[in-house]
Amino acid sequence: MEFLDFAGEHLPFILEGVPVTLGLWILAISFGFVFGLVLAWCRIYAPTPLYLLATGYIEIFRGTPMLVQMFFIYLGLPEVGIVLDPFTSAVVAIGLNTSAYQAEYFRAALLSVPQGQMQAARAMGMGQTQALIHVILPQALRRVLPQWSNEAILELKFTSIAFAIGVSEITARAEQVGYRTFEFFDVFLLVALVYLVLTGVVAEVLQWVERRVHVPGVTTTGAAAG
């Protein structure tokens, strides 16, 4: 009961950070989605210099901690004249990082579409880009959705690192409550529950999307049965 009282008192303050958390998350994964597609395209279709650039980028961003990347952007870049506010820095850091992971999922998905699909599109007179847009991508994106959903949910939790540069998202607010009340057990249990609800809702939404876009022969029937 004590916990419920605590939650009743402090939850509203923490929940005020939800729009910030979700805002960080949506901007970062959207950026990662678009840039990840570009990187995947570079890895499969682009001439060698772009391929090497994309490959190097992916290796660097997968091989270093996101927290270090974020500090570099927020604290390091001002030294060369690039000053970003904390929220933007966090979006950029998480976005750049997830784009490297998303790129690899997209690459695998694009390559998993049978070659005959591209051939059939080209044979009817489509250019390569047209064939990618109308034939290959719609299949690749359906196939990648389960892995992409995992990545998206991971990133939702990773938005918590933004507290380290002073973004007032839910982890930062929980910490503030902690130092105000010294009820660290309760407050971090509470904020963990908030994350659990958020990831649960997001997982449900993404599964609903999976079922909506399911096409027999492109994606497995597991999604349809769920």
Place this chain on the structure above:
Amino acid sequence: MTKSDEEVLRVEDLHKRYGDHAVLRGVSLTLTRGEAKVVMGSSGTGKSTLLRCINHLSPPDAGRVLLEGQPLTPATLNAMRRHIAFVFQDFNLFTHLKVIDNVRLGQRRILKRSKAAATERAMQELERVGLADRAHYYPAQLSGGQQQRASIARALAMDPKVILFDEPTSALDPELTGEVVTVMKQLASEGMTMLVVSHEVGFARTAADEIVFMDGGTIVEQGPPSTLFANPAHERTRAFLKVITHQESA
């Protein structure tokens, strides 16, 4: 079989090699409007490569392909391919699209037809291949024979000047080849210009204007089916025909 002398497709001295292996060693042929030509020969003689080189899915190393006198070049390729339909051995229907959308996609995106016009035309072609009732199925929900008929409808909707068939029945169970051959025969009788790589003796005998026999990357013999089946001049042709006509009667 309403043949005219008007030349639709001309293939001049095509060469193609993969590594050390010369798959095509100078193949030339012409198709006149309304003509149905069947290319036969044992496997590995370059029949499918010939078709793929004609629409440059595999660019030929040497030689030319002309459609109504216009050469296919990298610059004109996309614009000219819409006139050269290709029917694949394994159908290659767009798996994420319903049958009707498969037949509409090229019409919409390449020929820029309105949605209403594309839909009307798609339904006509699906009717023609006997699949109007499957218009809203996905490819994976169809049998192989139905998928191949749908891919023929997709080809027809583009108003091609010629259709290339690459072993259209080879991936099908024997009991499903008939429905595809029937559609192809009907097209030939309606005057569609077609170049068919196939071992379907039934189609070759009754629907082809001419049989082209390939061996080792070249054309060794060609002529009307009556002559070629009854009286093949070449030893390789005789040996091959013996095998496939035997299979047919078995």
